[in-house]
Amino acid sequence: MNRAFNRKKDKSWMHTPEALAKHFIAYNAKFLGNTEVDQPKGTEVVKDAVRKLKFQRHIKKSEGQKIPKVELQISIYGVKILDPKSKEVQYNCQLHRISFCADDKTDKRIFTFICKDSESNKHLCYVFDSEKCAEEITLTIGQAFDLAYKKFLESGGKDIQDLEAENAELKTQLQMLEEQLMIAQVPPGDNMSSKSPTDLFDMPFDPFTCGAADFPPDVQSKLDEMQEGFKMGLTVEGTVFSIDPLEGRC
The missing domain is CATH 2.30.29.30 (Pleckstrin-homology domain (PH domain)/Phosphotyrosine-binding domain (PTB))
Known part of the structure; x- marks a missing residue:
């Protein structure tokens, strides 16, 4: 069937x-x-x-x-x-x-x-x-x-509750990692804003981000598993x- x-x-x-x-x-x-x-x-x-x-x-x-x-x-x-x-x-x-x-x-x-x-x-x-x-x-x-x-x-x-929670948690973790990477990569004498210009979910371009209509990889894998x-x-x-x-x- x-x-x-x-x-x-x-x-x-x-x-x-x-x-x-x-x-x-x-x-x-x-x-x-x-x-x-x-x-x-x-x-x-x-x-x-x-x-x-x-x-x-x-x-x-x-x-x-x-x-x-x-x-x-x-x-x-x-x-x-x-x-x-x-x-x-x-x-x-x-x-x-x-x-x-x-x-x-x-x-x-x-x-x-x-x-x-x-x-x-x-x-x-x-x-x-x-x-x-x-x-x-x-x-x-x-x-x-x-x-x-x-x-x-x-x-x-798209409205599965546990995936929304996972998405929010993933966003927070990635933002923290981005900030840590930016701090690690900035030379001591450079004058640069502490705010990262590349937010994974809001910025216009990031080599690690999915397409605009896609879910983040962890969430997409969860959806694939459910399907x-x-x-x-x-x-x-x-x-x-x-x-x-x-x-x-x-």
């Missing part, structure tokens, strides 16, 4: 676009953890990850450790995983980095998604245990992805993770 988002079954959306664009949808769940996977998509890929994390959970449970509870906040800006009490953000998964999302049709509590880590660029599979709303959560992530992709196309990525992620699309499906009857409850 030539759509950014595709599902195995055609279901109507559960939330209004405004709820995901201006606010977020919150869910409570238990976090089994995350583990690295080889592929960005695939039922067998997540099955192996679920088995691995369930096994680790049983070991921790036998040692007296409790499975941590988390709050999921889903919006067009991503899936945040927070501590439910302190509201501290543990993970922030941007939607264009999420490529696969699935819920278990035999154990209604288990759902999982694959997200590409922003630092290591490795694919990580996140696994959760919710109270019989796994399918609703996966569909909510799918709806958020669909809305985010449409917003990205409509805006051309690539949305182009790959998000696959949401229901599957059976618990092949072994002994694993039916986790």
